[in-house]
Amino acid sequence: MHIISDIEETRKLIKDLRYKYGIIGFVPTMGALHQGHESLLVKAKQECDAVIVSIFVNPVQFNPGEDFDKYPRQLEKDSEICFKNRISLIFAPSIQQMYPEGLNNTLTKIVPPQIYQDKLCGKFRKDHFNGVATVVLKLFNIIQPDKAYFGQKDAQQLIIIKKVVRDLNIPVEIIGCPIIREPDGLAMSSRNTYLSFESRQKALSIYKSLCRVKELYESGIKDPQSAVDEAKKALHNDVIIDYFECLNAESLFSVEKLKDKTLVAIAAKVDQIRLIDNIIL
Ligand code: AMP
Numbered sequence: 001m002h003i004i005s006d007i008e009e010t011r012k013l014i015k016d017l018r019y020k021y022g023i024i025g026f027v028p029t030m031g032a033l034h035q036g037h038e039s040l041l042v043k044a045k046q047e048c049d050a051v052i053v054s055i056f057v058n059p060v061q062f063n064p065g066e067d068f069d070k071y072p073r074q075l076e077k078d079s080e081i082c083f084k085n086r087i088s089l090i091f092a093p094s095i096q097q098m099y100p101e102g103l104n105n106t107l108t109k110i111v112p113p114q115i116y117q118d119k120l121c122g123k124f125r126k127d128h129f130n131g132v133a134t135v136v137l138k139l140f141n142i143i144q145p146d147k148a149y150f151g152q153k154d155a156q157q158l159i160i161i162k163k164v165v166r167d168l169n170i171p172v173e174i175i176g177c178p179i180i181r182e183p184d185g186l187a188m189s190s191r192n193t194y195l196s197f198e199s200r201q202k203a204l205s206i207y208k209s210l211c212r213v214k215e216l217y218e219s220g221i222k223d224p225q226s227a228v229d230e231a232k233k234a235l236h237n238d239v240i241i242d243y244f245e246c247l248n249a250e251s252l253f254s255v256e257k258l259k260d261k262t263l264v265a266i267a268a269k270v271d272q273i274r275l276i277d278n279i280i281l
Contacts, residue, residue, distance in 0.1 A: 001079070001082060001083050001087055001090065002088070002089045002090070003075075003079060003092060004090070004091055004092070005091075005092050005094055005097055006097065007093065007097060007142055010089070013089055014089070014144065017089070020050075021050040022050075023049045023050075023147065024049070024050055024144070024146050025045070025048030025050070025051040025052070025147045025148070025149065026044070026051070026140075026143050026145030027040045027051065027054075027148070027149045028054045028056075028135075028136060028139050028148065029053060029055055030056065030057045030058065030071065031057065031074065031078050031190070032071070032072035032073070032078070032193065033078045034189075034190065035180050035188055036151060036153060036179070036180040038081060038085065038180075039151075040151060040177050042085065043149055043175070045085060047175075048147055050089075051085075051086075052089045052091060053087050053091070054092070054139050055090060055091070055092040056092065056093055056098065056135070057071050057073065058131060058132070059095055059099075059103060060099070060103055060109075060130075060131035060134055060135060061128050061131030061132045062128075063126060063128065067194075071190070072190055072193055091139075091142070098135070098138065107134070109130050109131075109134045110130065110134045111130050112160045112163060112164055113163070115252075116156075116159065116252055117160070119156075119243075119247070120156045120243055120247070120265055121156050121242075124242050124243070124267065129157070129160050132157055132161075133160060133164050136161055137170070144172075145172055146173065147172065147173045147174075148172050148173070148175065149175050149177055150174060151176075151177050151178075151179065151180075152177060152178055153180075153189070153276070153277070155249070155265055155278045156252065158174070159249075159252055179278070181207070184204055185204060185207040185208070185211075187206075187207065187277045189275065195270065195271075196271070198271075199270050199271040199273060202239055202271070203239070203270045203275055205239055206239065206266060209231045209234040209235050209244070209266065210277060210278065210279045212234045213227045213228065213246070214264070214281060216230055216231065217258045217262075217281050223257070224246035224254075224255055224256075224257070224258055224262075227246070227258060228244050228245070232244060235268070238271065239270050240268060240269045241266065241267075241268045242267040242268060243266065243267050244265075244266045245264075245265055246258060246263070246264050247263045247265065248263070249261050249280055259281070261281065262280070263278055263279075263280055264278060264279050264281060265278035
């Protein structure tokens with residue numbers, strides 16, 4: 001397994017991998033890998049001949065005051081996980097390598113349509129999805145994968161990446177993968193490492209509240225607001241909601257009635273730590 005930070009070297013190696021093996025799969029990550037990420041690696045390995053993982057904490061998708069500086073970085077442990085999963089190459093560039101001419105005002109950016117951005121996380125994290133779309137397109141241009149794997153955990157990100165790829169005719173197939181959870185239901189996330197034992201107990205109520213929406217839907221409640229209002233009662237008192245919404249899982253438009261395939265998404269802060277989760281009815 002190669003671990004490379006240089007863009008040109010990465011391109012050369014991938015050219016060889018493509019020639020030798022064939023279909024190239026790609027899993028973009030910010031590192032601090034857990035079983036959620038690992039499920040993407042496993043799926044990519046099943047479907048592709050060689051798999052590349054990128055590890056890059058992308059400054060352009062963080063706003064001032066967010067956790068860019070304290071985001072967990074653990075390349076050595078991540079490498080072991082990738083090695084175990086027979087990954088061919090880890091691309092782990094520096095900020096300087098990815099953004100040699102600087103950030104923000106001097107950078108050409110991909111700007112996904114506002115109607116995809118002005119809801120859910122986009123409403124609370126200004127320009128976040130411009131940063132995500134920009135780095136993902138840069139990574140696609142560097143790696144040129146045949147297939148790329150993204151988690152349903154970041155539902156809005158997955159929808160936006162699919163939209164950008166369609167709109168700009170990027171020759172890559174985007175594959176969404178289900179959310180992997182801890183045995184007690186908490187969605188796995190690199191940010192879970194910030195949670196104290198007590199905060200983690202409170203955080204469990206997030207998934208419980210999503211399951212409550214599902215229960216209510218299955219018991220015949222079709223009005224999204226009534227279902228969400230009732231489900232909020234399952235949340236621990238210290239869980240502060242950013243949003244708790246029911247949307248169309250492809251267009252992200254609000255739904256008037258709950259139906260199968262509706263996306264129910266929540267973001268909430270538990271003792272200052274922001275967590276996101278969702279289910280599809
Ligand atoms: P991140 O490192 O947080 O940028 O995540 C990299 C990829 O892993 C994204 O496509 C995420 O949606 C995906 N991912 C993160 N957590 C999970 C999870 N619990 N289950 C499935 N995929 C996940």
